Amino acid sequence: MHFNPNVCATAAFLALSAGTAFAEGELKLYHWFDYIPQELLDQFAAEYDVTVTMDTFDSNEAMLATLKAGKLGDYDVAFPSDYMVEIMANEGMLDTFERTELTNFENIMPQWIDVSFDPGRNSSIPYQWGSTNFAVNNAAYSGDVNTTSILFDPPEELRGQINVLDSQGELLALASMHLSIPQCTSDREQLQALNDLVQAARENWASFGSDIAKDSLVSGDALVSMIYSGQAAKARAEGADISYAFPSEGYVLFADSAVLLADAPNRDNAILFMNFLLEPENAAAVSNFAQYGSSIIGAHEFLTEELRNSPELNPPSNATGRFVQACVEDVQVVYDTIWTNLKE
Amino acid sequence: MAGPQLKSTDTDNSNYAGLGPWLLLPSWLVIGFFLVLPVGLMLIYSFLTKEFRGGVVWDFSPAAYDQFFFDRGLFGDSAPTIELTYISIFWRSIWQAAVATILCLLIGFPTAWFIATKTGSNRTIWLFLITIPYWVNLLIRTISMKFLIRDNGPLNELLLSIGLISEPIHMINTNFAVQLGLFYSYLPFMVLPIYASVERYNFALSEAAADLYATKWVTLTKIILPVVKPGVIAGCILVFVPSLGAFLAPDLLGGAKNFMIGSLIEEQFKGNAGNWPFGAAASMILLSMVLVILTIYARQQVKAGDR
Numbered sequence: 289m290h291f292n293p294n295v296c297a298t299a300a301f302l303a304l305s306a307g308t309a310f311a312e313g314e315l316k317l318y319h320w321f322d323y324i325p326q327e328l329l330d331q332f333a334a335e336y337d338v339t340v341t342m343d344t345f346d347s348n349e350a351m352l353a354t355l356k357a358g359k360l361g362d363y364d365v366a367f368p369s370d371y372m373v374e375i376m377a378n379e380g381m382l383d384t385f386e387r388t389e390l391t392n393f394e395n396i397m398p399q400w401i402d403v404s405f406d407p408g409r410n411s412s413i414p415y416q417w418g419s420t421n422f423a424v425n426n427a428a429y430s431g432d433v434n435t436t437s438i439l440f441d442p443p444e445e446l447r448g449q450i451n452v453l454d455s456q457g458e459l460l461a462l463a464s465m466h467l468s469i470p471q472c473t474s475d476r477e478q479l480q481a482l483n484d485l486v487q488a489a490r491e492n493w494a495s496f497g498s499d500i501a502k503d504s505l506v507s508g509d510a511l512v513s514m515i516y517s518g519q520a521a522k523a524r525a526e527g528a529d530i531s532y533a534f535p536s537e538g539y540v541l542f543a544d545s546a547v548l549l550a551d552a553p554n555r556d557n558a559i560l561f562m563n564f565l566l567e568p569e570n571a572a573a574v575s576n577f578a579q580y581g582s583s584i585i586g587a588h589e590f591l592t593e594e595l596r597n598s599p600e601l602n603p604p605s606n607a608t609g610r611f612v613q614a615c616v617e618d619v620q621v622v623y624d625t626i627w628t629n630l631k632e
Numbered sequence: 633m634a635g636p637q638l639k640s641t642d643t644d645n646s647n648y649a650g651l652g653p654w655l656l657l658p659s660w661l662v663i664g665f666f667l668v669l670p671v672g673l674m675l676i677y678s679f680l681t682k683e684f685r686g687g688v689v690w691d692f693s694p695a696a697y698d699q700f701f702f703d704r705g706l707f708g709d710s711a712p713t714i715e716l717t718y719i720s721i722f723w724r725s726i727w728q729a730a731v732a733t734i735l736c737l738l739i740g741f742p743t744a745w746f747i748a749t750k751t752g753s754n755r756t757i758w759l760f761l762i763t764i765p766y767w768v769n770l771l772i773r774t775i776s777m778k779f780l781i782r783d784n785g786p787l788n789e790l791l792l793s794i795g796l797i798s799e800p801i802h803m804i805n806t807n808f809a810v811q812l813g814l815f816y817s818y819l820p821f822m823v824l825p826i827y828a829s830v831e832r833y834n835f836a837l838s839e840a841a842a843d844l845y846a847t848k849w850v851t852l853t854k855i856i857l858p859v860v861k862p863g864v865i866a867g868c869i870l871v872f873v874p875s876l877g878a879f880l881a882p883d884l885l886g887g888a889k890n891f892m893i894g895s896l897i898e899e900q901f902k903g904n905a906g907n908w909p910f911g912a913a914a915s916m917i918l919l920s921m922v923l924v925i926l927t928i929y930a931r932q933q934v935k936a937g938d939r
Contacts, residue, residue, distance in 0.1 A: 353906040356686040375685065454888060454903070476707060483706055494805045495887025509782055509804050617684045624907070625706055631899065632717045632891055 315557040317342040318351060318363040320544070321499050322519070323416075325577040332564050338557050346498040347455040348372040355381060361551040364558035369542045371457065371614040373412050374405040376547065382411035383548045389559050392566035400583040403543065404611075412545035413562050414583035416574060418517040418600065419609055420458045420540040423530040425511040433533040434607070436466035438512060440489045447492040449511035451504045454496040456627045457612040458540050459486070459514065465538035465610070472615035472623075479619075483626045490630055505530055516542075517600035518579035532600050534607040541609030543583070671919070678912035686906035696913035718896070718914070722921075725892040728807070729875035732814035733822075736871045737864070739815075740822030744863075747823075748830035759827070762820050770817060774880045777813055778804060781885075805887035813881030821870035829863025865929070873922055893918050 321344040333340045345351040348369050360381055368376055376382050387393045400414045424433045429446055442450060452459055463486055464471045469478040494510055502519040504510040505528045520532040546565055552558050564570055572590030575582045581601050615623055678696050680688040703715040747758040780787050781803040788800040803809050841851040879894030900911025
């Protein structure tokens with residue numbers, strides 16, 4: 289059913305070029321939109337004589353769906369968030385590597401090695417970390433933005449002007465924090481309350497979109513948008529007068545990783561690329577572009593002054609960040625129903 | 633259909649005798665590969681069971697159709713009631729597609745008429761102008777439309793500057809925007825078939841009607857419309873059917889909040905919920921609906937042909 293000419297072409301090419309010193313050939317990335325500078329890809333391509341191609345996705349779930357739909361085996365490296373690394377590992381979608389394969393492995397900050405979603409880092413390396421909250425147009429609203437009520441019980445002037453991310457995990461995590469209920473709760477009353485909350489809030493939302501979040505704030509299509517911290521910083525740099533919120537009820541923290549995919553057609557190049565990403569200078573280049581934090585020792589000194597002091601990377605001490613949790617199947621089924629009801 | 637024609641060829645040229653079925657092989661391959669196989673796969677998948685986190689398990693069940701027609705509550709164990717969500721999505725899509733078709737007809741018919749009444753080279757230029765925007769990908773045209781109609785976009789700026797409005801009209805993420813997107817996407821599919829039939833219209837008939845004291849309205853309804861009807865109907869089908877399944881306009885211009893059939897189906901394969909059997913079932917229901925509409929039309933054509 290699934291036929292991929294690229295894989296065959298790559299295989300043939302690799303067979304022909306076997307014996308040369310460098311791993312010439314191809315590297316196929318499956319990445320978030322707007323998350324890596326093209327120059328860095330070009331630099332890697334030139335340094336290792338590799339043709340780099342990249343497709344993009346706009347939510348962890350969309351990436352998982354695409355890979356499950358038969359695209360696994362087309363890509364070498366993907367960039368899931370924390371909870372999704374665990375899900376992909378459990379689905380058998382990740383390959384493992386030895387630490388010795390990555391000469392730069394020791395550049396990873398120790399606290400980012402023994403992470404809950406990939407203890408010891410057998411399939412993944414840290415890429416970037418940040419938060420998923422929302423940003424509010426300062427001209428439209430002058431009250432306190434640091435509350436999830438902005439999304440779920442918005443003040444009059446913001447109603448109908450809100451874009452939320454088209455991303456189930458993050459939206460329902462924030463909604464759970466708003467209700468002070470645990471994520472992935474199996475309590476029926478709490479799940480019902482979660483459903484009622486987002487159903488009622490939906491009336492005040494104008495659109496669902498992830499890749500439009502930054503643009504909608506810059507253009508004024510939306511006065512509030514749920515947004516990734518780095519995209520908020522970019523929106524401000526592009527002229528949007530916005531405040532990025534760290535709700536006191538809690539906020540979503542994410543740590544994205546670069547993972548080695550199972551059945552990677554160019555495993556050698558994937559390892560080379562992951563090692564390349566662990567160079568402090570390259571990690572900093574990603575941070576300076578994407579405006580997120582780096583987990584690589586030595587990257588700090590290459591960061592721009594602006595990024596080091598950006599409000600998005602310096603959350604207030606009274607707010608607590610939490611990772612999105614991967615729910616068990618029984619709860620996930622209800623989550624899916626809530627989501628489907630929401631997006632009728 | 634092709635059978636009788638082939639026989640007549642056989643008698644004309646005995647070189648091909650007995651080769652008929654083999655000569656048809658390419659068409660059968662194309663139909664089999666591009667129509668029967670995908671639709672068959674869709675039918676099978678619509679009866680499979682959803683796997684946790686996307687994909688399917690090979691257990692046959694009507695669960696996807698059950699989900700479409702019955703509401704069993706948030707936890708799936710309440711007494712089933714009729715599910716209105718998806719029926720209303722279908723109804724909304726039909727309504728939007730119908731309005732888009734009528735709008736395209738209202739604008740497309742005079743346009744086609746205008747072009748068909750031009751002389752030789754002028755006609756080519758006008759036809760050329762109609763097709764130029766369609767050299768650009770639909771996605772890009774839809775995004776451009778979004779830029780045009782946003783609150784501080786050129787359209788609002790223009791209306792503000794000439795004083796027609798005092799506050800920007802909010803169009804983005806509304807049903808109006810979706811409607812506009814559909815209308816814009818499919819207009820040429822209305823113009824071109826109508827043009828093709830108007831082009832063949834003998835304008836002396838209009839003159840004759842006028843000589844016989846027919847009013848312009850009577851000329852239009854009794855003389856012109858019957859002649860160009862096939863073009864109008866072809867245009868309506870070509871606009872209605874793709875509008876029904878459109879997902880770019882509702883996604884980009886409507887904010888992906890109010891689903892149309894196309895976006896509902898897309899979400900099942902690419903989105904967060906990832907439910908292939910349900911997406912396949914919704915596609916089968918859509919396909920059956922379109923088939924019924926087209927069959928009714930075809931039967932009416934046959935009846936009209938008999939008269």
